[in-house]
Amino acid sequence: MEEVVVKVNNLKKQYKDVKAVDDVSFYVKKKEIVAILGPNGAGKTTTLEILEGLRKRDEGEIYYFGEKVDQIDSNIKEKIGVQLQSTVFFQNLTVIETLRAFAGLYQKSLEVEKVLTDFNLEEKKRSRISKLSGGQLQRLALATAVINDPEILFLDEPTTGLDPQARRNTWQIISNLRNSGKTIILTTHYMEEAEFLADRVYIFDQGKIIAEGSVSELVNSLGMNSIISFKINSNGNFDDISEKLFDEIDLKVSKNENFYRIETVDLENALLKIFEEARMKKFDISDMIIRKPNLEDVFLKLTGKRLRD
Numbered sequence: 001m002e003e004v005v006v007k008v009n010n011l012k013k014q015y016k017d018v019k020a021v022d023d024v025s026f027y028v029k030k031k032e033i034v035a036i037l038g039p040n041g042a043g044k045t046t047t048l049e050i051l052e053g054l055r056k057r058d059e060g061e062i063y064y065f066g067e068k069v070d071q072i073d074s075n076i077k078e079k080i081g082v083q084l085q086s087t088v089f090f091q092n093l094t095v096i097e098t099l100r101a102f103a104g105l106y107q108k109s110l111e112v113e114k115v116l117t118d119f120n121l122e123e124k125k126r127s128r129i130s131k132l133s134g135g136q137l138q139r140l141a142l143a144t145a146v147i148n149d150p151e152i153l154f155l156d157e158p159t160t161g162l163d164p165q166a167r168r169n170t171w172q173i174i175s176n177l178r179n180s181g182k183t184i185i186l187t188t189h190y191m192e193e194a195e196f197l198a199d200r201v202y203i204f205d206q207g208k209i210i211a212e213g214s215v216s217e218l219v220n221s222l223g224m225n226s227i228i229s230f231k232i233n234s235n236g237n238f239d240d241i242s243e244k245l246f247d248e249i250d251l252k253v254s255k256n257e258n259f260y261r262i263e264t265v266d267l268e269n270a271l272l273k274i275f276e277e278a279r280m281k282k283f284d285i286s287d288m289i290i291r292k293p294n295l296e297d298v299f300l301k302l303t304g305k306r307l308r309d
Ligand SMILES: Nc1ncnc2c1ncn2[C@@H]1O[C@H](COP(=O)(O)OP(=O)(O)OP(=O)(O)O)[C@@H](O)[C@H]1O
Pocket: 015, 018, 019, 020, 038, 039, 040, 041, 042, 043, 044, 045, 046, 047, 189
């Protein structure tokens, strides 16, 4: 079995009457990418920052490399890399000066020039921080997180605020980091990010872990193969017939005005029945989309809410 490098048991943290982290337990194995997925306020940042030694826990145990840890001391800080949700750099320093300053914080560090190349910042190395784009700043934040060549990387919402292209670039950088042997724990509220990157996902909501597994395990746990959605444009009432229409096949129908969402394990049969019924009752069906279930559906099923409003 792969070595467990981080383990947390029964972690708790309360702010006044908010239980930000409410009895959370999880583990991360060497070379895994683990995503902590959840909506705003779920307790993701608090959990990460406790592991990084930036916030104090109220209760719970933390293990690094199999050893129980009371304080996140400099020994551990040499072995972890941290990208905060928003990193504040000195606006008047250049990119290379900034990286050198971070390198100076550690006993060992990677060669600054090599890191600039790896993170595609070579051309910008003499630019001041104030002149960088959002994507460049994010790459610099990642570069500062790896400058000490850490074994474990904590990335707090590494692509929030980036455009789709910059987000994809960042995903590629994160995949490359994993392929080079790093263990990565990231938080995100983008289900696509967890789907693209994560070996395993912990879904957080209101300070608790509500589900755990690989993306395919989580999605398969829904027990549906397909989701069909469509619109009915006629005066007929699909509600009246949907029950008897679908009583032979296993599916779930929900409706929002005249938009229907049907979950099914038997796509072919469901489609046949929908169109047969539409022809018989003279329904006009439009805007049909057929898709595989995803992590958003898992979250919706568990909480009744969407990941992002
Ligand atoms: N320093 C603090 N003082 C008081 N309450 C806090 C503090 N930090 C976080 N909270 C509260 O604790 C809960 C969890 O916050 P946290 O930032 O960990 O969530 P999150 O999942 O990271 O959300 P986001 O995606 O918005 O960062 C929220 O209700 C938040 O308002």
